[in-house]
Amino acid sequence: MQTDLVRIGTRGSALALAQAEETRTRLMAVHNLPEEAFEIVVISTTGDRILDRALAEVGGKGLFTKELEEALYDGRIDIAVHSSKDMPTYLPEGLEISCFLEREDVRDVFIGGSVQRLMDLPKGAKLGTSSLRRQALALSLRPDLDVQVFRGNVQTRLRKLEEGVVEGTMLALAGLKRLKLEHVATEIMDPEDFPPALGQGAICIENRIGDERIARLLAPIHHAATGAELECERAFLGTLDGSCRTPIAGLARVSGDRISFRGMILTPDGGRRHEITAEGPAADARQIGAEAGARIREMAGEDFFTSWS
Numbered sequence: 240m241q242t243d244l245v246r247i248g249t250r251g252s253a254l255a256l257a258q259a260e261e262t263r264t265r266l267m268a269v270h271n272l273p274e275e276a277f278e279i280v281v282i283s284t285t286g287d288r289i290l291d292r293a294l295a296e297v298g299g300k301g302l303f304t305k306e307l308e309e310a311l312y313d314g315r316i317d318i319a320v321h322s323s324k325d326m327p328t329y330l331p332e333g334l335e336i337s338c339f340l341e342r343e344d345v346r347d348v349f350i351g352g353s354v355q356r357l358m359d360l361p362k363g364a365k366l367g368t369s370s371l372r373r374q375a376l377a378l379s380l381r382p383d384l385d386v387q388v389f390r391g392n393v394q395t396r397l398r399k400l401e402e403g404v405v406e407g408t409m410l411a412l413a414g415l416k417r418l419k420l421e422h423v424a425t426e427i428m429d430p431e432d433f434p435p436a437l438g439q440g441a442i443c444i445e446n447r448i449g450d451e452r453i454a455r456l457l458a459p460i461h462h463a464a465t466g467a468e469l470e471c472e473r474a475f476l477g478t479l480d481g482s483c484r485t486p487i488a489g490l491a492r493v494s495g496d497r498i499s500f501r502g503m504i505l506t507p508d509g510g511r512r513h514e515i516t517a518e519g520p521a522a523d524a525r526q527i528g529a530e531a532g533a534r535i536r537e538m539a540g541e542d543f544f545t546s547w548s
């Protein structure tokens with residue numbers, strides 16, 4: 240193992256920093272390296288700077304990754320640590336995701352101001368979220384709710400809740416746990432009626448293709464089951480891309496050498512949905528996800544993606 244400095248690129252949010260530190264901690268442990276072997280390099284992204292609009296409006300997922308990928312190209316960083324769910328399906332040439340850390344809890348939580356549960360919100364209450372998926376799922380359970388675009392980091396959202404700007408908000412339990420804030424959750428949603436975002440709860444690491452030193456460094460912290468789940472979920476998403484204003488949810492789970500997948504697309508008002516399930520050998524994860532995507536497209540018909548946009 241070479242001991243040259245490894246530069247870990249990350250966004251500057253508290254959650255991103257926690258993820259970068261988790262990555263460093265695992266690398267230190269598995270390679271028996273000191274903290275000084277790593278440098279955490281904070282890189283600001285467009286997504287971090289635009290806080291007043293829903294992301295889908297400004298241009299979607301690449302907003303959180305572009306500057307990190309430029310830093311990888313330039314050699315300012317050696318690896319980029321991301322939340323898988325914020326990653327576009329197609330990576331720029333020359334870069335790859337070669338490592339997924341073991342997945343955290345995949346579930347969403349509801350955080351209520353005066354009530355504990357989503358279903359207990361008063362009629363017409365304001366629910367803050369910028370996620371089209373959470374909007375659609377929440378409205379399918381509670382069509383009366385007034386969904387407000389609500390961006391910003393976890394701390395900002397909690398403050399707005401405290402100030403009464405909204406009466407509830409929703410977040411990923413994984414992010415709260417990484418920030419040691421899981422106690423703020425007032426309800427953990429059942430993935431059965433509130434399926435997570437594809438990739439939710441999984442940290443992924445991007446690097447330059449052909450960087451042998453980094454490949455050797457990352458191999459022992461890669462979690463194979465998480466990798467298969469994410470391959471399946473990303474393949475599903477890949478067949479649906481280009482419709483980034485469509486609320487999409489889904490979850491793959493590996494058990495032994497099998498993988499099962501459930502995917503869903505909804506209209507933003509939650510009024511209509513299509514659902515698909517698939518199952519097979521974990522080794523076929525990508526194909527299973529891609530076929531599920533193709534089938535749900537067919538079920539929905541092309542007008543599903545355009546009729547309300």
Ligand SMILES: NCc1[nH]cc(CCC(=O)O)c1CC(=O)O
Nearest residue numbers: 322324410411413414439440441
């Ligand atoms: N879009 C922001 C984002 N990206 C990843 C997470 C949570 C952690 C994860 O899913 O790994 C969050 C915040 C949230 O949705 O609550």
